[in-house]
Amino acid sequence: MRISHLSAECSPFAKTGGLGDVVGALPKALARRGHDVDIWIPFHLEAAQWYRRRLQWPIEATPPFDVSILGRPYRVGILKGHLPHNDVPVYFVAHDPLFHRPGGLYAPNDSGMDDGLWRFTIFVRAALEAMRRLGRSPQVLHTHDWHPALATMLGAWSGWRNRWFDDVSSVLTIHNIQYQGAYPGHLFTTLGLPDDVRTGGLLDFRGSLNFLKGGIEAADVITTVSPTFAAEIQTPAGGAGLDAVLRGRNHRLTGILNGIDRQVWNPAADPHISARYSVDEPSGKSECRHELLRTAGFEPGDPGMVLGAIGRLVDQKGFDLLLEAAPELIRRGLRIVMLGSGEPALEGAMRLLESHHHGQFRAFLGYDEALSHRIEAGVDALVMPSRFEPCGLTQMYSLAYGTVPIVRKTGGLADSVIAYDGYNENIATGFHFDDPSPHALAAEILSAQHIFFQRGTWYRLMRNGMSVDNSWEHAAGLYEGVYQRAREVRGLAW
Numbered sequence: 481m482r483i484s485h486l487s488a489e490c491s492p493f494a495k496t497g498g499l500g501d502v503v504g505a506l507p508k509a510l511a512r513r514g515h516d517v518d519i520w521i522p523f524h525l526e527a528a529q530w531y532r533r534r535l536q537w538p539i540e541a542t543p544p545f546d547v548s549i550l551g552r553p554y555r556v557g558i559l560k561g562h563l564p565h566n567d568v569p570v571y572f573v574a575h576d577p578l579f580h581r582p583g584g585l586y587a588p589n590d591s592g593m594d595d596g597l598w599r600f601t602i603f604v605r606a607a608l609e610a611m612r613r614l615g616r617s618p619q620v621l622h623t624h625d626w627h628p629a630l631a632t633m634l635g636a637w638s639g640w641r642n643r644w645f646d647d648v649s650s651v652l653t654i655h656n657i658q659y660q661g662a663y664p665g666h667l668f669t670t671l672g673l674p675d676d677v678r679t680g681g682l683l684d685f686r687g688s689l690n691f692l693k694g695g696i697e698a699a700d701v702i703t704t705v706s707p708t709f710a711a712e713i714q715t716p717a718g719g720a721g722l723d724a725v726l727r728g729r730n731h732r733l734t735g736i737l738n739g740i741d742r743q744v745w746n747p748a749a750d751p752h753i754s755a756r757y758s759v760d761e762p763s764g765k766s767e768c769r770h771e772l773l774r775t776a777g778f779e780p781g782d783p784g785m786v787l788g789a790i791g792r793l794v795d796q797k798g799f800d801l802l803l804e805a806a807p808e809l810i811r812r813g814l815r816i817v818m819l820g821s822g823e824p825a826l827e828g829a830m831r832l833l834e835s836h837h838h839g840q841f842r843a844f845l846g847y848d849e850a851l852s853h854r855i856e857a858g859v860d861a862l863v864m865p866s867r868f869e870p871c872g873l874t875q876m877y878s879l880a881y882g883t884v885p886i887v888r889k890t891g892g893l894a895d896s897v898i899a900y901d902g903y904n905e906n907i908a909t910g911f912h913f914d915d916p917s918p919h920a921l922a923a924e925i926l927s928a929q930h931i932f933f934q935r936g937t938w939y940r941l942m943r944n945g946m947s948v949d950n951s952w953e954h955a956a957g958l959y960e961g962v963y964q965r966a967r968e969v970r971g972l973a974w
């Protein structure tokens with residue numbers, strides 16, 4: 481099958497979180513299963529820097545062309561590279577004023593305005609036009625999150641159909657329900673889309689434009705990244721306002737747990753860590769632990785339990801709960817290493833804890849891919865106290881690295897970690913807690929600490945986690961079923 485992925489992120493070129501990891505990995509697994517797959521993302525500054533660091537540059541895929549919005553031409557270039565160590569093509573939509581921007585993938589424009597709706601409208605229109613010019617019309621257009629969701633809507637609008645897209649089914653994957661691409665309704669007229677797009681009502685939601693809502697209505701099949709999250713987003717508590725829309729489409733909605741990219745996250749072959757190890761040869765993990773504790777400014781031989789936490793510092797991740805519980809945990813002998821960047825208040829709280837608890841709490845502020853590998857390998861347990869978590873990858877990396885996850889029982893965290901209940905040490909891989917409070921989190925960490933000192937049980941949990949098959953192969957098989965369904969519901973052959 482010919483499948484095109486459209487996304488704002490793709491690891492390793494441009495990534496802020498799990499979205500980038502998935503788009504960098506799922507297409508490879510699909511290609512290994514014999515599909516003809518490509519990826520389309522904006523040519524962000526980060527992607528240009530990735531190439532420059534390697535003294536490389538993607539090739540020009542087509543001569544530049546104009547995308548016209550309300551008579552104003554936007555000249556776009558289409559560049560072509562491929563995923564590292566792999567030949568899955570990656571097409572970059574280049575338009576420097578919109579994408580070549582310091583300050584992150586979603587940075588506002590020079591005047592501080594969030595111009596995402598124009599950026600991604602131009603991205604989608606340029607990508608579809610380039611597919612037409614290149615003769616690369618996919619059978620399935622797989623869009624990820626709100627940014628490219630307009631592509632599913634354009635397929636649904638008769639005025640936009642042409643010979644190339646008559647035969648295209650669409651799949652939308654929701655990686656995060658909170659980011660919806662919601663903008664004031666009056667901006668519609670500035671997008672240069674035909675009026676019947678508006679009256680079709682797809683983009684409209686409660687008087688505003690909402691790209692994710694439109695994608696949910698228009699896609700032939702909707703997926704999200706874990707079965708539990710697929711159920712949660714259909715409830716008022718978990719739907720971020722879109723639960724009724726999702727309930728209306730639940731016959732088209734399914735949850736597929738993400739896999740992990742074993743070429744990137746494998747302690748037996750990881751170039752970032754100081755010793756390689758595996759479930760059969762686990763001894764290298766203690767060298768990684770030593771090295772991490774030294775880097776963190778802790779006593780390298782500390783026999784106590786060392787906790788790690790990695791992620792975007794936003795309310796969703798619940799790191800405030802960990803920061804509040806930290807003084808008590810430190811008093812009980814735990815050591816904590818945190819890596820993240822985001823909300824200034826959380827960064828400030830991390831700095832403060834570090835200054836009060838030198839040698840016991842270490843805050844690494846910023847985004848550091850290599851360090852995230854060294855933390856996964858070096859700590860004993862990893863905490864994910866998320867308020868909601870569509871899938872979560874960090875805890876899956878922990879399982880692979882023999883690091884025991886302690887997670888809030890929500891979304892993909894509930895689906896990917898089997899909680900230890902005192903009797904199931906033959907299958908358990910970690911710990912769950914329910915209540916999103918510092919108290920419940922601390923209580924669970926302290927019971928994990930208790931097990932940590934029962935070395936036999938702890939090793940069983942580590943081994944169980946390292947033996948879990950979280951590769952993308954399984955998930956790719958399930959996506960294949962989704963693509964077939966997306967073709968069938970439109971009466972198209974596959």
Ligand code: ADP
Pocket residue numbers: 496497498499501790791792819820821846847848849852871872873874875
């Ligand atoms: P989300 O997609 O909500 O950010 P996930 O757990 O699915 O959460 O994915 C997070 C990904 O981003 C993981 O690969 C994690 O290692 C990485 N990550 C997040 N913050 C940082 C950081 N500060 N430095 C390095 N990697 C990070």
